Amino acid sequence: MATTESKGLMIFFYCFIAVFSIICLIPFVLAVSGSLSTEARIAAEGYSFLPRGFSLETYQFLFGSKAEQIIRAYSVSLLVTALGTVSAVLVTTAYAYVVSVKGFRFKNVLAFFAYFTMLFSGGTLPWYLLSTKYYHLNNTLIGLFVPYLLNVFLMFLMTNYFRSIPHEIVESAEIDGAGHMRIFFSMMIPLGRVGLVTISLFYALQFWNDFYLPLMLVSNQELYTIQYMMYNMMANIQFLASGNAAQVSGAIIAPPLETAKMAMTCLTVLPIAILYPFLQRFFVRGIVVGSVKG
Amino acid sequence: MKKNRVWLSLFLTFAFLLSACSSGNNGSANTNAGSKEESASESAGSLAPAKLTIVLYGDETNRMKELAKTEFYDVIKQEINAEVEFQFLPWSEYAGGKTDLMLSTGEDFATYTDINYMVKSVAKGVYADLTPYLDTAPDLSANVDEASFTAFQLGGKQYAIPVGNKPNSAEFYSVLVRQDLLEEVGMTSVSSLAELEEFYDKVHAIHPELIGYASTDARRMLLYDYTDKNLYWQNEFIALDESAEDDQIISWFESEDFKKYAGLMHGWYQKGIIPKYAATNTPQLQSDWNSGKAIFWAGTAARPFEGAATISQAVPEAKLANYFLGTGRPKISRGTYSTAFFVSSAAKDPERYVMFFNLLQKNQELYDLFAYGIEGTDYTLDENGRLTKINNDALIPDWLLMNKNFIRFDNSVPEDFIAEYKAWDDGAIISKGAGFNFDNTPVKNEETKLNGVFTEYLAPIGSGFVDYDEVYPKALEKLKAAGLDKYIAEYQKQYSEWYAKHN
Numbered sequence: 001m002a003t004t005e006s007k008g009l010m011i012f013f014y015c016f017i018a019v020f021s022i023i024c025l026i027p028f029v030l031a032v033s034g035s036l037s038t039e040a041r042i043a044a045e046g047y048s049f050l051p052r053g054f055s056l057e058t059y060q061f062l063f064g065s066k067a068e069q070i071i072r073a074y075s076v077s078l079l080v081t082a083l084g085t086v087s088a089v090l091v092t093t094a095y096a097y098v099v100s101v102k103g104f105r106f107k108n109v110l111a112f113f114a115y116f117t118m119l120f121s122g123g124t125l126p127w128y129l130l131s132t133k134y135y136h137l138n139n140t141l142i143g144l145f146v147p148y149l150l151n152v153f154l155m156f157l158m159t160n161y162f163r164s165i166p167h168e169i170v171e172s173a174e175i176d177g178a179g180h181m182r183i184f185f186s187m188m189i190p191l192g193r194v195g196l197v198t199i200s201l202f203y204a205l206q207f208w209n210d211f212y213l214p215l216m217l218v219s220n221q222e223l224y225t226i227q228y229m230m231y232n233m234m235a236n237i238q239f240l241a242s243g244n245a246a247q248v249s250g251a252i253i254a255p256p257l258e259t260a261k262m263a264m265t266c267l268t269v270l271p272i273a274i275l276y277p278f279l280q281r282f283f284v285r286g287i288v289v290g291s292v293k294g
Numbered sequence: 295m296k297k298n299r300v301w302l303s304l305f306l307t308f309a310f311l312l313s314a315c316s317s318g319n320n321g322s323a324n325t326n327a328g329s330k331e332e333s334a335s336e337s338a339g340s341l342a343p344a345k346l347t348i349v350l351y352g353d354e355t356n357r358m359k360e361l362a363k364t365e366f367y368d369v370i371k372q373e374i375n376a377e378v379e380f381q382f383l384p385w386s387e388y389a390g391g392k393t394d395l396m397l398s399t400g401e402d403f404a405t406y407t408d409i410n411y412m413v414k415s416v417a418k419g420v421y422a423d424l425t426p427y428l429d430t431a432p433d434l435s436a437n438v439d440e441a442s443f444t445a446f447q448l449g450g451k452q453y454a455i456p457v458g459n460k461p462n463s464a465e466f467y468s469v470l471v472r473q474d475l476l477e478e479v480g481m482t483s484v485s486s487l488a489e490l491e492e493f494y495d496k497v498h499a500i501h502p503e504l505i506g507y508a509s510t511d512a513r514r515m516l517l518y519d520y521t522d523k524n525l526y527w528q529n530e531f532i533a534l535d536e537s538a539e540d541d542q543i544i545s546w547f548e549s550e551d552f553k554k555y556a557g558l559m560h561g562w563y564q565k566g567i568i569p570k571y572a573a574t575n576t577p578q579l580q581s582d583w584n585s586g587k588a589i590f591w592a593g594t595a596a597r598p599f600e601g602a603a604t605i606s607q608a609v610p611e612a613k614l615a616n617y618f619l620g621t622g623r624p625k626i627s628r629g630t631y632s633t634a635f636f637v638s639s640a641a642k643d644p645e646r647y648v649m650f651f652n653l654l655q656k657n658q659e660l661y662d663l664f665a666y667g668i669e670g671t672d673y674t675l676d677e678n679g680r681l682t683k684i685n686n687d688a689l690i691p692d693w694l695l696m697n698k699n700f701i702r703f704d705n706s707v708p709e710d711f712i713a714e715y716k717a718w719d720d721g722a723i724i725s726k727g728a729g730f731n732f733d734n735t736p737v738k739n740e741e742t743k744l745n746g747v748f749t750e751y752l753a754p755i756g757s758g759f760v761d762y763d764e765v766y767p768k769a770l771e772k773l774k775a776a777g778l779d780k781y782i783a784e785y786q787k788q789y790s791e792w793y794a795k796h797n
Contacts, residue, residue, distance in 0.1 A: 069356070128395045216392060219381040221354055235384035236352055258581075 028269070034262035035059070042258045058259040062267075069221070069229070070267065076144070077208060077225040084145030084207040089200050091149045093192070096158035097184050102167060111159070114152045131217060143217040144225065145207055154199045161195035162188055201279055208272060230268050233261065341375040344646040349393070349405035350691065354382040357667065357687035365668060369660070374649045380690075400640035404647045406633040406694065407454050412446060413731050415636070416453050422637040425452045427645040431652035437699050438655060442631035444729040455651045458632025459697040461595040461715060463722035464618075464625035467514045470593030470601070472586075473613040475501075484617040487519045487558075490590070494567055497589050506567030508579045508588035510757035513555055515592055518620025520554035526626045526725050530748050531778070532785055534727050536626050541793035545782045547752055547773060553766075559758030573759040586612055593617075595718040596696075599707045625722040632694050654695055661700035665692040680705050730792045737784045740777030747772045 029049055034042060035058055036051035062070065098104065099111045121127075127147075137143030165188065173183050189196065214228035224232075362380045370378050381403070387393050389411035396403060397420040407415070415421050428435070434455065435443075442456035471484055471493070479496035481489070494506045517525060523535040525544070533544045546552055562568050572579055582588050583601075586609030591597075598614040605612040637647045653660055666673045672685045681702040703712055734741050751769035754760050 125395060125398055129399050132399065132401075215384070215387075216395070219383070221359060221382070232353065232384045235386035 028273075031262045031265045031269075035259055035266050037259060058263045062260060062263050069224070070226070072222060073224050073226040073229045076141075076223060077227065079141070080144045080225060081204050081207040083141075084148065085200055085203045087145065088149045088151070088203045088207075089196065092151065092155050092199060092203075093158055093189065093196065094184070095150060096155050096162055097180075097188055099155070100159045100162035101180070102170075111156075114150070114155055118152045128216060138217045139220045139223060140217075141223060144210075144213050144223065147213060148203075148206065148210070151199075151203070151206070154202055158192070158195055158199055161192050165191050205272065226268050230264050233264060237261070341646075344374075344376040344643045346376050346378045346643075346647055346650055347381055347401075347403040348378055348650070349381045349383055349396075349403050351383055351385045351388045351405075352688075352691065354380070355687035355689070357672065357685055358689050361667060361689060365663065369663065370650065370653065373653055374646060376646050376650060378650060397638055401638060402641045404635050404637040404641065404650075406457075407636045408633070409445065409731060412454055412634075412636065413448065413733065416448050417733075417735065420639050421453045422639045422641055422644045423451045423453065424455060424637060424644060424648055425450075427648040428452060428455075430645055430649050431455065433656040434652045434654070437697055439630045441724050441728060442629040442634075445629045445631065446634045447729065448731055454634035454636040455648060456629070456631035456634040457651060457654055457694060457697075459630045459655075459699065460632065460701070461698065461718035461722075462630060463595070463627035463719050465514075465594045465628075466511075466592040467517065467625065468593035468616040468618050469515050470591045470597050471615055471617055472589055473615040474609075474611050475504075475589060476615075483615075485619070485621075487516065487619050490619060491565075491567070494589055498566075503587070505569040505579075505582055505588045506565075506590065507562065508583035508591045510568065510572050510576060510579070510753075512559065512562075512592065513756070515619060516555060516558055517623070518618070520558060521551040523551070524623040524626065525551070526727065528727055528730075528732070528785075530752070531744065531781065534725065536723065536726060537623065539726075541786075541790045541797075543782070543786050543789055545778070548770070548778075552756070553762055556755050556758065556762040556766075559756065560761060561758070563758035568758060572757070573754065584608070595715055598711065599703070599715075600693075602706070625719070626725050627719060627722045628725055628728055630698075630719070632696050654690070655697055655700075658700050661695060661697065662702070664690045665695045665700075666702070675702070676705070726793075727789070729796070730789060732785060732788060737777070737781045740781045743776035744773065744778060744781060747776050 030047045033049055033051045034047050036054055036056070037048075038053040038055045038057060041052040095110070095114070099107050099114070101107060131137045131143070131147060135146075137146060169187060169191070170183055173187055178186070209227055211225070211227040211231040214223065214225050215231065218224065218228070358380070362378075366380075367377065370376055383392055389408060393405065397415060398418070412421065434457070438456050438459050442459070443452065446452060446454040446456055469484060469490060475497050476482070476484070476493060479493065479500065481493055481496070484490050484493055497504060498506070513525075513527070523544075524537040525533045526536050527533045527546070528543070531546055533546045533549075535542070535544060544551075559568070563570075563572075569579075569582075579588070583591050584604045586605045591601075593616040595616075598616060602612065602614050605614070635647070635651050637644045641647060654664060655661065662669070666681065666683070667685060667689055669675065672687075672689075673681055673683045675681060679702060681704045683704070698716060747769065751765060751772055755762055755765055755769060
């Protein structure tokens with residue numbers, strides 16, 4: 001009895017999830033098909049699931065006129081994601097280790113400092129002042145990832161993970177004469193691999209998708225990331241369409257073509273979309289790891 | 295092994311420190327470049343070298359980037375001995391966002407503004423007072439209307455320098471019509487609301503896929519049909535009657551005129567002249583217009599040629615023309631400026647900024663350079679001075695610079711249209727409210743609440759999405775509760791004081 005019931009429930013859930021994922025997929029399919037359509041037919045007939053008048057013109061146009069810029073933005077994005085993830089993981093695990101060490105007197109204070117920033121923040125203005133006037137992060141490559149080096153949530157995730165490693169292992173290492181450096185690099189990091197992969201993925205995704213830091217800190221086009229290029233384009237269209245443009249004296253600026261917008265979207269999403277299915281299992285596994293303590 | 299780890303972590307720390315210092319290196323590299331250039335410019339006379347940052351909104355094109363480092367750089371250096379850095383921000387940051395942050399954190403820059411943003415920012419003290427430096431912009435003063443300067447004064451002080459001088463009276467008071475469709479259905483012109491609707495019906499019969507009006511606001515173009523007054527709006531709530539010589543303001547939403555207007559719009563909405571999706575997806579309207587899927591739009595003097603370029607990508611045979619739905623009321627102008635530049639109060643050398651603005655409107659040669667680029671490389675001129683662009687990259691946005699003394703038209707614009715454009719402002723009057731800036735501090739709360747009520751109730755009534763009789767009583771109640779009376783009284787008080795002083 002119980003099994004048939006749960007079977008029925010399972011079928012229901014599967015159907016539900018299938019419908020839900022189709023709904024999520026629709027915009028993406030429309031974007032891909034839009035980017036492969038011809039501009040004239042999109043303008044005349046609107047979007048459809050299959051490309052209208054299949055053509056690669058838009059991509060040729062994008063790469064023809066903006067190739068250099070797109071490639072640069074791509075490489076900045078990649079660089080920021082790589083550098084950002086490596087340094088953020090390093091900083092985060094180090095902090096998490098310190099907070100998780102048994103017998104360290106100030107660990108609770110440190111944990112509280114981090115926790116405090118989750119509840120309260122100084123706001124944008126002081127942040128901007130600090131970043132530009134004191135740390136001079138504007139228009140530098142490091143400005144694109146340094147402000148995000150410590151994500152407190154991920155730090156606590158990692159702390160929990162470290163705590164789930166049996167203390168005896170650490171103890172025996174200590175008896176063998178290992179210092180904190182040795183314990184951290186030779187024991188904790190290898191044992192915490194799954195947690196490490198999880199937070200790396202979170203960070204990588206965050207750095208790849210970020211457009212806020214370039215918006216705030218970068219004016220030099222050479223440091224634009226691909227997401228910011230995209231944001232820039234969308235923000236301009238939004239503004240011109242909103243009617244606020246009339247305040248700037250009826251400025252008419254030809255908005256970018258519909259198909260170009262879609263092609264940019266595809267270019268931005270592509271790497272993540274390709275990688276995600278392969279990496280996704282780490283997300284799930286990583287989040288529950290450390291949540292159950294024996 | 296342990297030593298290795300220590301070294302590794304030391305190395306990483308060092309690497310971080312090093313990369314953190316690289317910003318400092320950039321700084322010194324720039325100063326080197328500066329000193330190299332110093333000796334180069336003699337014609338800028340005794341001026342000390344200066345560095346200026348000009349923020350522009352929109353996309354930076356490749357050509358703009360190139361010119362900013364070469365010709366623009368050289369010319370500006372030579373003229374006013376300054377190095378100008380052009381920074382581009384997305385339009386979402388205009389009059390707020392990062393612009394606000396940059397102002398409040400005391401960055402040294404200049405960019406353009408509208409009157410609303412100016413009033414807000416001056417209250418915060420983040421705009422520099424430019425009155426003392428006006429003398430350093432003689433060419434700009436000669437080429438820009440005096441009334442445009444007054445518009446950007448507060449308490450007798452000049453807080454922003456207007457640029458541009460173009461016929462822009464009666465903005466949105468005309469109907470911009472697809473002339474090609476008009477001719478297709480056998481009509482030649484449109485001169486009344488009845489004819490406009492006839493035009494719509496005829497086109498709709500042949501092309502049911504086209505929408506009628508590509509906007510949700512037609513209070514200006516329909517003026518001739520619902521009132522005898524010559525209304526000019528100060529904001530969403532307040533209008534002036536330009537045909538009366540008094541200081542009375544009109545509470546727009548409480549007027550009979552609004553009722554009649556809402557009725558007309560509701561008719562349009564029901565008839566489908568305004569598409570059903572307009573209520574939920576307003577941005578789509580302009581996209582439709584741009585892709586040639588709409589029959590008419592609100593017109594301005596320049597829209598027939600500014601807009602034609604966009605539409606012709608989708609509909610090559612499209613032609614545009616302006617018509618008024620009535621006659622006998624003078625066109626109203628808010629001033630002929632395009633926009634105005636302010637300088638942040640933290641700027642070290644506001645005077646030099648003003649000198650830079652002067653260059654933008656100084657003479658034909660500089661105008662051509664900033665708006666169109668280099669002759670032969672970016673554009674060519676024929677014997678009539680008509681422009682053909684070789685390179686379509688936008689430079690300093692030409693809508694911003696647009697000055698009727700310097701503007702060049704391209705070959706596709708007919709001669710009679712240019713004549714019409716140049717004569718557009720003939721007989722126009724400057725609004726009696728031009729130069730008045732409302733100080734909203736006493737009624738700030740009321741204003742915020744009123745804006746909420748406007749979006750929720752009045753905008754849909756005004757666009758005809760809902761029936762006036764059904765919704766208006768509730769809307770009025772909400773307006774009163776939000777403090778409409780207090781707001782109107784405060785506005786009237788300030789306006790009367792100002793009016794008495796200036797008349």
